[in-house]
Amino acid sequence: MTDKTTENTETKAASAAGPKAEKLIVSSSPHFLNTESVPKIMHTVVMALFPAVAASVYFFGFRALLLVLVCVASCMLSEYWMQKIRKKPVTVYDGSAIITGMLLALTLPPSFPVFGAFLGSFFAIVVGKQLFGGLGFNIFNPALLGRAFMQATYPVLITTWTSPRTVGHAVDAVSAATPLALMKFEGKLTPLMDLFVGNVAGSMGETSVIAILLGGLYLRYKGYINWKLPLGYLGSMAVVGGAFWLADPARYPSPLFHLFAGGAMLGAWFMVTDMVTSPVTPLGQWIFVVLGGAMAVIIRLLGGLPEGVMYSILFMNAFVPLLNKHTRPKVFGEIKTEQS
Amino acid sequence: MVDNTPTLWYEFKKGLWQDIPPFRLVLGTCPTLAVTNSVINGVAMGLATLFVLICSNLIVSAIRKYVASQVRIALYVVIIALFVTLADMFLAAMFPPISKALGPYVPLIVVNCILLGRAEGFAQKNPVMPSLMDALGIGIGFTLSLAVMGGIREMLGFGSFVNFKLLGEWFEPWIVMILPAGAFLVFGGLVALVNYISHRKTAAGTNP
Numbered sequence: 001m002t003d004k005t006t007e008n009t010e011t012k013a014a015s016a017a018g019p020k021a022e023k024l025i026v027s028s029s030p031h032f033l034n035t036e037s038v039p040k041i042m043h044t045v046v047m048a049l050f051p052a053v054a055a056s057v058y059f060f061g062f063r064a065l066l067l068v069l070v071c072v073a074s075c076m077l078s079e080y081w082m083q084k085i086r087k088k089p090v091t092v093y094d095g096s097a098i099i100t101g102m103l104l105a106l107t108l109p110p111s112f113p114v115f116g117a118f119l120g121s122f123f124a125i126v127v128g129k130q131l132f133g134g135l136g137f138n139i140f141n142p143a144l145l146g147r148a149f150m151q152a153t154y155p156v157l158i159t160t161w162t163s164p165r166t167v168g169h170a171v172d173a174v175s176a177a178t179p180l181a182l183m184k185f186e187g188k189l190t191p192l193m194d195l196f197v198g199n200v201a202g203s204m205g206e207t208s209v210i211a212i213l214l215g216g217l218y219l220r221y222k223g224y225i226n227w228k229l230p231l232g233y234l235g236s237m238a239v240v241g242g243a244f245w246l247a248d249p250a251r252y253p254s255p256l257f258h259l260f261a262g263g264a265m266l267g268a269w270f271m272v273t274d275m276v277t278s279p280v281t282p283l284g285q286w287i288f289v290v291l292g293g294a295m296a297v298i299i300r301l302l303g304g305l306p307e308g309v310m311y312s313i314l315f316m317n318a319f320v321p322l323l324n325k326h327t328r329p330k331v332f333g334e335i336k337t338e339q340s
Numbered sequence: 341m342v343d344n345t346p347t348l349w350y351e352f353k354k355g356l357w358q359d360i361p362p363f364r365l366v367l368g369t370c371p372t373l374a375v376t377n378s379v380i381n382g383v384a385m386g387l388a389t390l391f392v393l394i395c396s397n398l399i400v401s402a403i404r405k406y407v408a409s410q411v412r413i414a415l416y417v418v419i420i421a422l423f424v425t426l427a428d429m430f431l432a433a434m435f436p437p438i439s440k441a442l443g444p445y446v447p448l449i450v451v452n453c454i455l456l457g458r459a460e461g462f463a464q465k466n467p468v469m470p471s472l473m474d475a476l477g478i479g480i481g482f483t484l485s486l487a488v489m490g491g492i493r494e495m496l497g498f499g500s501f502v503n504f505k506l507l508g509e510w511f512e513p514w515i516v517m518i519l520p521a522g523a524f525l526v527f528g529g530l531v532a533l534v535n536y537i538s539h540r541k542t543a544a545g546t547n548p
Binding site for chain 1: 512514515516517519521522525
């Protein structure tokens with residue numbers, strides 16, 4: 001999907017149809033010209049993911065880099081293979097498979113086996129993307145679907161965390177609990193500064209808030225993501241988490257903890273904003289992020305799992321077609337007709 | 341039907357591929373999804389269904405001329421329920437572990453749409469011999485389908501085949517495959533595969 005978010009397209013369309021536009025061009029929508037292309041957008045997103053990858057390598061050693069490479073290579077191979085089978089043009093180099101691979105790798109624990117990484121990538125691309133018809137037709141975020149499949153397939157391996165700076169540095173990796181698991185099962189809170197920098201146990205790419213923020217802000221600067229989506233998602237998490245906190249500060253963590261721990265940042269900046277699997281209408285986007293953020297916090301605090309970002313996004317993905325259909329803005333000049 | 345008097349062999353054969361119940365007719369999917377987490381469970385379920393199917397098809401076909409059409413469905417259900425009860429009690433008496441593993445799904449054969457489907461769609465319109473062959477074919481096709489489903493899921497979910505450890509210690513079992521989600525994934529994959537093969541077959545048959 002080459003479209004950017006609705007808001008951006010509207011402003012572009014408005015500027016294109018300024019006083020200089022004299023010729024009347026009759027065509028079907030979309031009525032704007034855009035020099036953006038899928039590869040350009042995708043490669044920018046890849047660039048934006050680099051800080052998170054770099055942070056994961058810094059904190060978890062070269063094992064993290066290996067997993068990223070395996071995931072990216074497996075995603076590209078699966079895409080190539082599926083497109084050959086489906087006799088479709090091979091678009092491996094447009095970068096979307098690279099992003100899926102990087103995002104999937106960033107959600108895995110650093111000690112995850114290489115074969116599992118391959119399997120998750122294969123599932124993400126083949127079932128999550130190509131079986132739905134390829135880029136632009138997938139209902140669910142492929143990387144998250146791959147991660148969800150891994151969660152169901154290897155429930156133990158995917159929750160075996162190592163503390164940072166031990167993999168590749170010490171003889172034995174020291175297993176450790178994630179801040180969210182510490183909070184949920186032992187009632188311990190991790191210092192916010194550690195969470196912000198990323199010096200905690202967890203999935204490779206989701207530990208360092210600052211690296212993800214860098215990438216996310218870069219994407220925002222390039223205009224590829226709509227501020228509504230990440231900020232709405234994080235805001236909703238903060239409000240719902242804050243409500244719990246105000247009700248019982250001894251039992252529930254502060255809203256900032258919610259924002260900095262686990263996959264909240266990675267999900268909000270790179271997965272909620274997926275152009276294919278998020279709504280296009282402004283109202284639909286608000287509903288999408290507010291419900292998604294609320295659900296993530298509710299799963300974290302009341303559900304059986306320590307982390308709820310993945311399932312909240314996947315769950316809201318399923319509603320995107322419905323949201324797009326029922327929140328369509330009124331077309332200018334449209335006459336309200338009675339629904340039969 | 342192309343042939344007006346299909347042979348008995350045809351009635352048997354069609355259940356094995358052309359009308360193979362879970363994949364082509366998409367009937368009887370409940371046991372197909374629910375009990376196929378190992379080969380043994382799948383085969384036991386298939387054989388129990390095969391037994392009930394043969395008996396009910398025979399009786400429905402034998403009495404087809406004496407049944408008032410208004411009450412036929414109720415009658416078929418009573419006939420099927422009789423044999424399901426027999427099968428359930430037999431399993432519970434002779435193979436308690438399997439009976440326990442299959443749980444409520446043996447009594448639930450009563451509502452398996454294959455049975456009513458064959459009684460309504462075939463046995464009530466055909467003589468006894470073709471009905472028997474139909475029941476054999478469909479029942480064996482169903483059993484094979486469940487065995488294949490169970491084989492794939494057991495292999496990936498436990499690393500074994502008929503409780504025999506097939507894959508070595510290096511293999512990390514895919515827990516998802518013994519969960520309901522794995523059943524849906526394997527089922528979808530097999531339906532796609534069967535459709536793909538039969539499309540290839542028909543394409544090759546019409547355009548030689």
